[in-house]
Amino acid sequence: MNTEKLKRWLPVSPKELYNFRDIAIFIALLLIFTIAGYFWKLTGYRIFGVAVLEPAYAVLIRIVLVSSGELLQHVFRLNVVVEHVTNRIYLSKDVFVFIYNGCSGLKEMAMFIFIMVLFPGPWKSKLWFIPASLLLIFAVVIIRVVILVMIFNFHPSWYALFHDFLLNYVFFGIFFLLWLIWVKFFYMKHKRPGKPEPS
Numbered sequence: 001m002n003t004e005k006l007k008r009w010l011p012v013s014p015k016e017l018y019n020f021r022d023i024a025i026f027i028a029l030l031l032i033f034t035i036a037g038y039f040w041k042l043t044g045y046r047i048f049g050v051a052v053l054e055p056a057y058a059v060l061i062r063i064v065l066v067s068s069g070e071l072l073q074h075v076f077r078l079n080v081v082v083e084h085v086t087n088r089i090y091l092s093k094d095v096f097v098f099i100y101n102g103c104s105g106l107k108e109m110a111m112f113i114f115i116m117v118l119f120p121g122p123w124k125s126k127l128w129f130i131p132a133s134l135l136l137i138f139a140v141v142i143i144r145v146v147i148l149v150m151i152f153n154f155h156p157s158w159y160a161l162f163h164d165f166l167l168n169y170v171f172f173g174i175f176f177l178l179w180l181i182w183v184k185f186f187y188m189k190h191k192r193p194g195k196p197e198p199s
Contacts, residue, residue, distance in 0.1 A: 022187075026179055029115045037107065053106065060104035060138075061087055068099075068145040076150065089149055097149050105141030108171050109134050115179070121187040129186065133178050140174060 045053045062084065069082035069089060081090040088096040116130050144167050152159045 022183060025119060026115065026176075029118055030111070030175075033111050033114045037111075053101075056106055057101045057104050060106055061099055061101070063138075064104060064142055064145055065089070065099055067142045068149065071142070071146050072149055076146070078150070078153065080149070089145075091149070091153050095152075097145075097152050099145065103141070103145060105138050108141065109137055112137060112175060112178070115175070116182070119179070119182070119187075121182060122190050125186045125190075129182065136178075137171070137174060140170065144170070 044051060065082050065084060065087060069080060072078045072080045072089070078091070082088075083090060083096075087099045089099065090096045112133060113130060116126060116133070147167065148159065148163055151162050
C-alpha cells in the first residue's frame with residue numbers, strides 16, 4: 001500500500017498506525033468489553049439480584065427524550081409528542097418510536113471509558129479527554145435518535161437498515177477516531193525512548 005496516500009487521509013502516520021501492539025491492545029479491550037457485556041446481559045445486568053443499571057438508564061433516556069424532542073420540534077419542525085411515561089416519541093396518535101435502554105448511549109459510553117482507562121497514556125490528559133469524548137458520544141446518541149425518528153416518519157421502510165446496521169457502525173468509527181487522536185496527540189507524544197510508557 002502506498003504510504004504517501006495513507007499520510008493524506010489518516011491523522012496518524014503509517015508508522016504509528018502500524019504499531020501492532022497498540023492496535024492489538026485497542027482491539028483486545030473492545031472484544032473483552034463486548035464479550036463481558038454479552039454475558040452480563042444474560043443476567044439482566046444484575047449484581048446480587050439488583051438491576052444496577054436501571055437508574056442510569058432512566059436518567060439517560062429522559063435526557064435523550066427531551067433533547068431529541070426539542071430538536072425535532074424546534075429545529076426540524078416536526079409535530080411530535082414526547083411521552084416520558086412510556087418513553088415514546090409520537091409522530092401521530094398510533095405511530096411512535098420507542099426509546100429503550102439500548103438507545104440511551106450507556107453501553108457506548110461505558111465501552112469508551114473501559115478502553116480509555118485501560119489503554120496506556122498520561123492520566124492528567126485522560127481526566128479531561130474522557131469526559132469531553134463522552135459529551136461527543138452522547139451528542140451522537142441524541143442525533144442518532146433524531147435521524148431515526150425522521151427516517152421512520154419519511155421513509156419507514158429504511159428504518160430497520162439504519163437502526164440495526166448503518167447507525168450502529170457510526171459509534172465504532174467515532175471510537176476509532178477518538179482513539180487515533182489519543183494515540184497521536186497524547187500517548188505517542190508522551191512516549192520517550194528508553195523510558196517506561198506513561199500510565
